[in-house]
Amino acid sequence: MRDLFARMPKAELHLHLDGSLRPATALELARQRGLDEGMDLAAMAARLQAPAKCADQAELLAAFDLPIAIMQDAEALYRTAYEMVEDVASDGTRYAEIKWGPLLHVNGGLGLADGIAAVAAGTRDAAAATGVVARLVAVALRSHPPDANAVMARTAAEFISQGLTGFDLAGQEEAFPDPLVHARAFDVAREAGLGITIHAGEWGGADQVRRSLEAVAPARIAHGARAAEDQALMAELVARGVTLDVCPTSNVQADNFATLADVPLPQLLAAGVPVTLSTDDRTVSDLTLVREYANAHDIIGVSLADLWRMNMHALRVAFLDQTESERERLIGEFEAFASSEPALA
Numbered sequence: 039m040r041d042l043f044a045r046m047p048k049a050e051l052h053l054h055l056d057g058s059l060r061p062a063t064a065l066e067l068a069r070q071r072g073l074d075e076g077m078d079l080a081a082m083a084a085r086l087q088a089p090a091k092c093a094d095q096a097e098l099l100a101a102f103d104l105p106i107a108i109m110q111d112a113e114a115l116y117r118t119a120y121e122m123v124e125d126v127a128s129d130g131t132r133y134a135e136i137k138w139g140p141l142l143h144v145n146g147g148l149g150l151a152d153g154i155a156a157v158a159a160g161t162r163d164a165a166a167a168t169g170v171v172a173r174l175v176a177v178a179l180r181s182h183p184p185d186a187n188a189v190m191a192r193t194a195a196e197f198i199s200q201g202l203t204g205f206d207l208a209g210q211e212e213a214f215p216d217p218l219v220h221a222r223a224f225d226v227a228r229e230a231g232l233g234i235t236i237h238a239g240e241w242g243g244a245d246q247v248r249r250s251l252e253a254v255a256p257a258r259i260a261h262g263a264r265a266a267e268d269q270a271l272m273a274e275l276v277a278r279g280v281t282l283d284v285c286p287t288s289n290v291q292a293d294n295f296a297t298l299a300d301v302p303l304p305q306l307l308a309a310g311v312p313v314t315l316s317t318d319d320r321t322v323s324d325l326t327l328v329r330e331y332a333n334a335h336d337i338i339g340v341s342l343a344d345l346w347r348m349n350m351h352a353l354r355v356a357f358l359d360q361t362e363s364e365r366e367r368l369i370g371e372f373e374a375f376a377s378s379e380p381a382l383a
Contacts, residue, residue: 039299039335040328042130043130045130046346046379047130047371047372048129048131048132048327048331048349049133049279049349049353049356050126050135050316051316051355052137052284052285052314052316053122053134053136053317053320054136054138055109055119055157056105056106056118056134056139056142056251057323059086059108059121059321060125061082061086062079062082063118065078065079066083067117068082068108071108071379073107073251077245086105087321087322087324088291088322088323090290090291091290092293094212094241094290094292096210096212098291098310099210101319104228104337105307110144111147111148112148112156112362113156114157114313115157118155119156119159120160120163120164121156121163122159123164123172124164124168126170127168129326130328131170131327132169132171132371132372133170133353133356133368134172134173135159135172135203135204135356135357136161136174136175137204138153138157138175138209139177140193141179141182141186141187141190142175142179143348150189154176155194155197155200157174158200158202159200161174161201162201165201166346167377168187169363171355172201172230173204174204175202175357176205176206176227176232177205177206178317179208179209180207180208180211180214180217180219184221184222187223188222189221190223191205191223191232192225192230194232195227195230195232195248198231202232202236203358204235205223205232205234205235206236208237211238211239211246212241215241216249217236217250217254232357233257233258234256235257235258235283236260237261237380238250239259240261246265246267247262247271249273250349251271255372257281257357258281258282258355259279259280259282259285260283260285261283261284261289261294262282262283263281263282263284263294263295264282266306268304271323272309272311275312276310276311280312281351281370282311282313282314282315283314283318284313285305285315285323286317286334287319288319288322288323289301291299293321298338299338301321302317303334304338307344312351315330315331315345315348315354317330323346331345342381350369353368353372
């Protein structure tokens with residue numbers, strides 16, 4: 039089965055750049071910038087990976103501190119974006135949306151637009167080299183000033199033609215639970231034509247998912263698996279056609295669920311909730327998409343047929359671009375694979 043998951047063309051919609059640095063690259067960049075603290079490769083790898091079970095979301099997010107400190111110039115942003123696309127290509131991924139928070143990378147004096155341009159260039163060049171179709175999602179932080187996030191949304195929208203097609207809100211939900219604080223940023227992004235998603239439910243359970251759904255009216259919700267606790271909420275997600283981009287391993291790390299077996303993907307699917315499957319952070323979670331598919335199948339109990347339907351659904355709700363030609367081409371490629379694969383036909 040794992041061989042099938044490796045060969046299968048896949049789409050991943052929830053993947054963070056600063057959570058997916060190669061340890062060797064992080065060590066090299068850190069040494070060049072005086073941030074390595076005498077670490078060797080093993081120590082760097084351990085530093086970049088969060089515990090398998092964190093106390094809460096805040097402890098999980100602490101694993102991002104060093105990568106963000108390293109990624110404060112155009113060279114580092116370009117290289118890490120390029121390598122991210124190479125890494126997802128090695129997983130058999132054919133479409134990926136890469137998320138990152140542009141305002142997190144201006145602390146060393148890099149201009150906001152210059153940082154976005156570096157990530158866009160690295161992503162574009164690697165996509166051309168690997169054949170992966172990649173798009174970018176600019177992430178606002180709950181802890182950042184609302185006015186700064188509105189400016190970031192406006193600047194991000196200038197890069198739609200360079201593959202930046204989505205806008206997200208992430209960060210500590212317990213400390214900053216109300217997404218309406220950032221309503222202006224969402225308005226700017228929506229008016230510019232960016233696809234709208236929001237992180238919700240890593241804290242606060244189904245109530246926090248509902249709050250985000252009502253406040254933001256997103257097309258997709260990042261995480262959100264705790265919606266399974268509320269039948270009415272699941273029905274509302276179905277009625278609105280809102281997709282949950284679920285990351286089981288990451289949710290266990292953040293102590294949303296005790297074990298992978300407790301992640302309620304089967305319940306969400308049985309209720310008709312649109313769901314996709316992603317890693318969230320390849321390095322922070324020490325994970326590949328192939329292994330997450332295997333986890334979903336072997337541990338959570340999602341059937342192969344449902345996994346394939348989730349994969350196809352990801353293409354249909356992807357923040358691709360204004361035209362449908364790329365989406366149609368990818369759907370055709372995925373369908374051709376399924377028709378030639380006995381387990382999927």
